[in-house]
Amino acid sequence: MNKMRKKIFRIVLSLGLTAVMAIAFACAEEGSAGTSPVDCGPNGSEHDGHCHCDSGYLFDGETCVDPIQITEVCGEHEADSDTQEQDHEHGACVCPAQEACPCDHGEIETIGERQYCVPELHEA
Numbered sequence: 001m002n003k004m005r006k007k008i009f010r011i012v013l014s015l016g017l018t019a020v021m022a023i024a025f026a027c028a029e030e031g032s033a034g035t036s037p038v039d040c041g042p043n044g045s046e047h048d049g050h051c052h053c054d055s056g057y058l059f060d061g062e063t064c065v066d067p068i069q070i071t072e073v074c075g076e077h078e079a080d081s082d083t084q085e086q087d088h089e090h091g092a093c094v095c096p097a098q099e100a101c102p103c104d105h106g107e108i109e110t111i112g113e114r115q116y117c118v119p120e121l122h123e124a
Contacts, residue, residue, distance in 0.1 A: 040064050061091030067111045070094055074117045075102035092118045
C-alpha cells in the first residue's frame with residue numbers, strides 16, 4: 001500500500017509541475033514579444049492594443065478612469081503639432097472652460113458639467 005501512495009504522489013506532483021510550467025510559459029508570451037499587455041483596469045477592456053472603456057469612463061493614456069480624474073487640459077501644451085497629435089491619440093483631455101475645445105483628433109463628449117476631447121480609437 002505504501003508503494004501505491006508513493007506512485008500516486010509522484011503522478012500528482014508531476015501533473016502539478018506540468019500545469020505550473022504550462023501557465024508560466026503561456027504568461028511569458030503575453031503581449032508582443034513578451035511585453036505586458038495594455039492594462040485597462042476594472043473599467044475597460046483591451047482591444048487591438050488600446051482600451052475600450054466602459055460607459056461613464058474615459059482613457060487617460062494609461063487606463064480607464066472616472067472622467068473627474070482626467071486633469072490634462074486640451075491644448076495646454078504649446079508644442080509642435082506632432083506632439084499635440086500624439087497627446088490626443090493617447091488619452092482624453094479636459095476642454096478648457098469658456099473656450100472652444102481644441103479637439104482635432106477625436107470627439108467632444110459632455111460628462112456631467114465638463115467637456116472632454118475623447119480620441120478616436122481606430123484610424124479611419
